[in-house]
Amino acid sequence: MLKIGDYALHQKTGQIGQVFGYGHQVIDGIYLTTLKVRVSKKKGTSRYKRFMEDVYTTWMPAQTVTETA
Template sequence: MFSIGDYVLHQKTGHIGKVIGYGHEILNDVYTTTLKVLVDYAETTGKRGVVEEDLYSAWVKWLSS
């Protein structure tokens, strides 16, 4: 589980950001956990500061080098 303040990477879009909250979405009558992420780096659009919410499973912890 990610903690508030952890940096994460979206596996499909390449967006990197900080976890700022959690949410839930109903898929096939099942609650699934979502993450609310403040995007610091958006590879495709270059936009920063966007809050993105997506399934928890779409993100992995990001470790800067």
């Protein structure tokens, strides 16, 4: 399960951001957990432009890339 502070990849849009909270939605009488994510402005940057919330199943852990010299 993704935790607050983890980086997440939205499987439909390809956007990456940092998880900052949880929420919920009720769809067709079913209670679904959502993730609230600060989405990066551009890939590879740490600046955030907006927030996005979607059901938990549309997010997956983002692989972080570290540069080596």
